[in-house]
Amino acid sequence: xxxxxxVIQILVEKxxxxxxxxxxxxxxxxxxxxxxxxKSANIVQFTTSLEDEFDVEVxxxxxxxxxxxADAAEYIAELCDE
Amino acid sequence: MDLxxxxxxxxxxxxQTVAFPEADDPKxxxxxxxxxxxxxxxxxxxxxxxxxxxxAQEAGVDISGMxxxxxxxADKKNEFFEKYIAEYSDVxxxxxxxxxxxxxxxxxxxxxxxxxxxxxxxxxxHTTGDVILAATTIIGLKEGIDxxxxxxxxxxxxxxxxxxxxxxxxxxxxxxxxxxxxxxSIAIASCDTVRELxxxxxxxxxxxxxxxxxxEHEMVxxxxxxxxxxxxxxxxxxxxxxxxxxxAIDPKVAAKKVKRESRxxxxxxxxxxxxxxxxxxxxxxxQFFAHADAPGPFIQGFRKIASxxxxxxxxxxxxxxxxxxxxxxxxxx
Numbered sequence: 446x447x448x449x450x451x452v453i454q455i456l457v458e459k460x461x462x463x464x465x466x467x468x469x470x471x472x473x474x475x476x477x478x479x480x481x482x483x484k485s486a487n488i489v490q491f492t493t494s495l496e497d498e499f500d501v502e503v504x505x506x507x508x509x510x511x512x513x514x515a516d517a518a519e520y521i522a523e524l525c526d527e
Numbered sequence: 528m529d530l531x532x533x534x535x536x537x538x539x540x541x542x543q544t545v546a547f548p549e550a551d552d553p554k555x556x557x558x559x560x561x562x563x564x565x566x567x568x569x570x571x572x573x574x575x576x577x578x579x580x581x582x583a584q585e586a587g588v589d590i591s592g593m594x595x596x597x598x599x600x601a602d603k604k605n606e607f608f609e610k611y612i613a614e615y616s617d618v619x620x621x622x623x624x625x626x627x628x629x630x631x632x633x634x635x636x637x638x639x640x641x642x643x644x645x646x647x648x649x650x651x652x653h654t655t656g657d658v659i660l661a662a663t664t665i666i667g668l669k670e671g672i673d674x675x676x677x678x679x680x681x682x683x684x685x686x687x688x689x690x691x692x693x694x695x696x697x698x699x700x701x702x703x704x705x706x707x708x709x710x711x712s713i714a715i716a717s718c719d720t721v722r723e724l725x726x727x728x729x730x731x732x733x734x735x736x737x738x739x740x741x742x743e744h745e746m747v748x749x750x751x752x753x754x755x756x757x758x759x760x761x762x763x764x765x766x767x768x769x770x771x772x773x774x775a776i777d778p779k780v781a782a783k784k785v786k787r788e789s790r791x792x793x794x795x796x797x798x799x800x801x802x803x804x805x806x807x808x809x810x811x812x813x814q815f816f817a818h819a820d821a822p823g824p825f826i827q828g829f830r831k832i833a834s835x836x837x838x839x840x841x842x843x844x845x846x847x848x849x850x851x852x853x854x855x856x857x858x859x860x
Contacts, residue, residue: 489664493623505660
């Protein structure tokens with residue numbers, strides 16, 4: 446699986462678990478704030494999962510500015526030099 | 528006895544254990560020394576023992592009676608993390624906790640969550656954002672609270688409100704552009720803070736440029752929705768609005784503008800700004816023109832008490848903040 450797709454897959458699985466959603470309704474265009482209603486505590490859960498998976502520090506403030514899962518995947522790819 | 532003297536007395540009567548993850552800073556160490564020697568708290572110093580001892584020596588503080596936790600003690604930390612996950616929160620993995628706890632502030636908060644401390648006190652070498660992020664991650668928000676926030680206290684010479692010269696306000700420092708649920712959270716958390724810290728019965732006014740529909744605008748609708756959510760979540764609290772500032776704090780104006788029963792109008796002891804633009808400007812207006820002091824901010828909304836302090840705070844302000852945190856912690860149990 447391509448790196449960005451892998452990140453999106455992790456975000457989809459985490460969001461489905463956190464918010465009790467059907468994973469098939471989530472994808473690259475899913476918006477953290479508008480679609481999921483994410484609060485700061487939720488964003489921390491996303492960054493922590495990604496840190497666990499990729500062994501990289503994900504700065505909260507930067508990640509919190511990403512609107513969609515695709516934007517977040519792009520950001521993680523940059524952090525991991527992918 | 529004035530309000531602060533009462534708070535110092537309360538802290539002394541029931542000293543709490545405070546985790547200090549910035550005890551390797553000589554100024555923080557000086558504050559720790561004053562707070563402990565004054566009998567206001569017990570200290571748990573978290574970090575590098577050598578650096579902590581060096582700071583104590585530089586500050587001239589005797590730490591022989593204080594507990595030190597070595598943040599490099601991996602075995603002990605692992606025990607803490609297992610207990611934290613089993614008893615407090617399973618949101619973070621051991622791997623994540625190990626990674627984050629390289630910063631002693633995270634270790635201190637984990638220790639607080641498993642009952643080894645009552646308060647975590649930081650903010651001298653960490654930014655407000657760092658402290659709030661750590662508290663959000665490790666301590667977590669209280670049930671029914673959507674956002675971390677802050678309150679501050681006005682001490683206004685010559686003001687004769689329902690608590691004399693004192694008036695609590697929120698949020699001028701943390702939550703920038705609250706949506707209705709977040710504004711409701713600020714109000715609820717501020718009511719809890721006022722009870723914990725001062726023992727006041729909270730009367731909380733949600734401020735706007737309209738009083739009870741005197742103006743119609745989507746910004747007014749937003750504040751009204753906040754009042755509705757706050758009352759739904761915490762019917763035990765007196766939270767009301769939307770009110771203009773004068774209708775909130777002046778009984779004569781309230782009698783003219785609020786034509787219904789209200790436990791708050793005219794006698795509010797807490798005011799909630801609609802957003803941080805108003806909050807920041809409002810505090811500065813009161814400080815500048817009314818020559819008021821405004822101690823704080825007290826960060827709030829978390830399951831346990833964590834405190835931030837200004838990075839430029841003098842030692843006396845640090846001690847005051849430590850003491851207030853202890854009283855909040857003791858009264859929130």
